[in-house]
Amino acid sequence: MSGSHYVLSRRISAMLALPLVVVLLTVGCGTTADSGRAQAFPADLAGQIDEIMKSHIDAGLIPGAAVSIIDPEHGTYSQAYGVADTATGRRAAVRDRYRVGSITKTFVATAVLRLADAQKLSLDDPLRKYVDAIPNGDTITVRDLLGMRGGVYDFATNPEFVPQLLAAAPDHAWSIGDALRIIRDNPDKAGPPNSRTAYSNSEYLLLGLILEKVTGRPVREVVNDLVGEYGLHDTGYPRDATAPTPDSRGYAYDKYVRTDVTARTPPTLWEAAGSLVASVPDLATYAAALGAGRFLEPRTDTARTTFTDGYGLGLMSAGSWVGHSGAVLGYTSMTMYLPERKVSVAVAVNQYTPAYRALLPIDASYLWTDLVAQLYPGTIAGLDNRPTAQPPIPAPAELTAELAQALNPSIPASAKTLRIEADDKDPDLVTKLARAYAHAAIEVTVDRTTDIGRGRLIATTSATGSDGNVPMLIPLVPIDNAWRLDDGWVCAQIVADGQQSPACP
Numbered sequence: 001m002s003g004s005h006y007v008l009s010r011r012i013s014a015m016l017a018l019p020l021v022v023v024l025l026t027v028g029c030g031t032t033a034d035s036g037r038a039q040a041f042p043a044d045l046a047g048q049i050d051e052i053m054k055s056h057i058d059a060g061l062i063p064g065a066a067v068s069i070i071d072p073e074h075g076t077y078s079q080a081y082g083v084a085d086t087a088t089g090r091r092a093a094v095r096d097r098y099r100v101g102s103i104t105k106t107f108v109a110t111a112v113l114r115l116a117d118a119q120k121l122s123l124d125d126p127l128r129k130y131v132d133a134i135p136n137g138d139t140i141t142v143r144d145l146l147g148m149r150g151g152v153y154d155f156a157t158n159p160e161f162v163p164q165l166l167a168a169a170p171d172h173a174w175s176i177g178d179a180l181r182i183i184r185d186n187p188d189k190a191g192p193p194n195s196r197t198a199y200s201n202s203e204y205l206l207l208g209l210i211l212e213k214v215t216g217r218p219v220r221e222v223v224n225d226l227v228g229e230y231g232l233h234d235t236g237y238p239r240d241a242t243a244p245t246p247d248s249r250g251y252a253y254d255k256y257v258r259t260d261v262t263a264r265t266p267p268t269l270w271e272a273a274g275s276l277v278a279s280v281p282d283l284a285t286y287a288a289a290l291g292a293g294r295f296l297e298p299r300t301d302t303a304r305t306t307f308t309d310g311y312g313l314g315l316m317s318a319g320s321w322v323g324h325s326g327a328v329l330g331y332t333s334m335t336m337y338l339p340e341r342k343v344s345v346a347v348a349v350n351q352y353t354p355a356y357r358a359l360l361p362i363d364a365s366y367l368w369t370d371l372v373a374q375l376y377p378g379t380i381a382g383l384d385n386r387p388t389a390q391p392p393i394p395a396p397a398e399l400t401a402e403l404a405q406a407l408n409p410s411i412p413a414s415a416k417t418l419r420i421e422a423d424d425k426d427p428d429l430v431t432k433l434a435r436a437y438a439h440a441a442i443e444v445t446v447d448r449t450t451d452i453g454r455g456r457l458i459a460t461t462s463a464t465g466s467d468g469n470v471p472m473l474i475p476l477v478p479i480d481n482a483w484r485l486d487d488g489w490v491c492a493q494i495v496a497d498g499q500q501s502p503a504c505p
Contacts, residue, residue, distance in 0.1 A: 250330020
């Protein structure tokens with residue numbers, strides 16, 4: 001859902017411990033290039049980018065994706081992969097529009113900060129000055145809202161909102177009034193203001209209302225005017241759920257069937273928290289302006305780039321990078337800027353199912369992370385660690401047999417050949433995993449294995465259980481010249497089964 005990636009340093013740590021991925025339908029990966037831009041980039045680097053994008057898209061069974069990189073040293077590279085529309089087979093194109101979710105928040109934050117620079121509001125104004133009856137509204141400030149420190153209950157986590165994301169036909173059209181009612185009716189779920197950084201879409205929905213109160217204009221108009229000032233041509237805050245063309249259709253899984261959900265994200269769903277659409281080249285262009293603090297007074301930009309737990313004032317940090325990520329039904333995106341080298345890297349993917357958030361890790365943030373690890377080493381701590389030796393890639397039949405043994409609870413842990421990354425912390429970890437799969441009555445068959453780089457292997461499998469045959473991905477990492485099951489994936493399985501382990505904090 002919108003804003004699911006708010007602390008990128010934590011998100012990246014989670015990526016390095018890749019969890020289970022549930023998937024269903026493979027669409028072949030191809031390329032559609034903006035050849036004029038692609039030629040500007042050195043061929044060896046372009047090849048590395050293509051290899052990362054193609055291997056990850058193939059491993060993640062992703063329909064389509066796009067990347068755009070602006071690097072003063074190497075040039076500009078924009079490329080699209082796979083398909084934008086599975087029904088027609090239309091190939092992905094560089095200037096396709098994607099819903100970019102929480103990247104909207106960066107525009108809203110800039111608009112609010114500009115009002116502060118113009119002395120039309122103060123960042124220390126209490127929320128109640130602009131919006132009535134919000135729990136703790138007398139002590140929450142505009143600054144708190146910008147920095148995700150208002151403690152406002154996130155309406156998107158409320159059970160009433162879930163059908164809006166998952167149901168093919170929600171029982172009613174969602175409105176901002178619904179979101180405000182949920183916030184107001186749950187004072188016990190509000191946190192104390194300015195005590196911790198906790199991502200909440202509600203805080204930016206409220207900032208949108210503040211913008212409207214101060215400017216006397218709809219937030220959509222305010223944001224679109226700012227888009228124009230940035231000189232972006234493929235970006236906008238739409239009036240309705242109609243996707244502007246050319247568009248990349250968005251896909252999510254509905255009862256294990258991949259479904260076109262492009263029209264299921266009207267602006268009324270997320271409002272100022274996540275309604276924008278954009279092309280990936282626009283996102284890369286915008287990242288530079290955002291990272292450089294364009295349109296803000298120096299003191300205001302300094303306040304914006306003061307990060308607490310990875311979040312500033314409408315801005316995320318990941319190592320030396322600043323920017324934002326986004327996720328709404330059917331789409332994920334990420335655009336970041338490296339100030340020391342004036343480099344922008346933007347990625348978008350046309351597949352995302354909020355209910356499977358922990359199960360579908362190969363998204364725009366994952367792709368972005370691996371691109372940065374390859375092209376700009378040293379800019380994010382911990383991403384440059386690579387195994388000194390990698391064991392041979394196992395054949396699908398071989399890995400199927402090892403998994404069958406590992407997932408059989410009647411076989412002692414000491415007799416199993418396939419080990420787990422963190423089993424030194426819990427020798428019984430593989431037995432707990434086997435119990436989880438026995439409880440679910442799932443049998444796993446490996447269809448293929450994919451080396452996705454940096455010492456990681458993805459096994460694309462068919463899992464047969466009570467719900468039928470469900471393809472899924474299993475991650476493995478090399479330790480002591482042998483492949484082991486990733487401990488993050490294993491922990492996700494046993495925790496979901498109600499078990500605990502010292503290896504799973």
